[in-house]
Amino acid sequence: MAKGGPTYADLLGALKKKSFLPVYLLHGEEDFLLEIALRAVLDAVLPADLRSFNLDVLDCGDVAGRDIVARAASFPMMGDTRVVIAKNIDRMVVQDLEQLTGYVESPSASTVLILAGRKADLRRKPFSTLNARGAAFEFAPVRDSSMASWISDRVRSYGASIDDDAADLLSSYVGASLREVDSEIVKLLTFLGDRKHVTAADVADVVGFSREFTIFQLQESIGRGDVRRAITIMDHMLNDGQALPYFIVMLTGYFSSLWRLHHLVASREKRDPSEFPKAWNWKKDEFLAAMRLFPPRLIERAFRIMAETEFASRQTGGADQRDLLHGMLVRIMEGLPAST
16 A cells, blocks of 8 residues: 555445545556455445446546546436446546546546556646545555565455464465465365364465475475476476566575574574574474575575576576576585485
8 A cells, every 4th residue: 555645444444334435546556456445345335236237347548538427427227326437547648637637526426436547646637636535545566574464464354364374384385466365365265164264284285285386395495405306396487487587586585584594593592493483483494404505605605696697697688598597506506415
């Protein structure tokens, strides 16, 4: 959500009280969150059995602003409220915005108009007017550091709960796609049946089993020094559409975690390796094994090799990324005691 603006929680609270605005602006780069918010407004405002007559879904790239205004100004049929959804607002031209500005200044009392899209210039009318009225809700991508918290909230919205380490593990398995994370959450809850609490073991059983070749398994293979397994997993992921920058980012994060753990263990406060941060407890034994395999000097070497691989990829325009990645893994794991 946008910093300082009304939040999704504010929106849900108002909807629960049946306090509806005549016009909503839902915008931002995170389309999955935006879709959830849009659905929440629609479900709260208009019952499903009245949508055949009183719901219009329009694409701003296909209709003019005057057509959106005309639909919004129409009276509802067989009900008290009409909903008009105008998607892809970033495709509207200046004339469309001018026509919508007039409507926003004096909207119909029997219509809820939802303007939705990735980009909205809040300095321009009608968006600036809606922003000033607290009717603009921005949905930004969820940061990696907040992903586990988002997972916990999403599980809670389904009437269940999840352990902190399970949320961290799910985030590690799936990555940053909220749509994909949500799909895995639904699978987990289906697996639970009548149970309403998700554990790390549940995540490993359900999500890990269904996602045999993921960055998590790749990291695990590297941590064991199993170069053949690592290359096999990487090849499957490449075939599934992953690209070199993704591997560089995720493996940099992995080795950064090992580096931090080395520092914790070496510090006076954390001389006992069993004193792991909670987020890493689920895979403590695997991390300890990886730390033994990769002392700080080899982690530094891994960072250097990854940087060199990324540079080589830019020089070749992304060509031969499979060969570059294979070479990167071999070099990172070269000479390890457990290398196979």
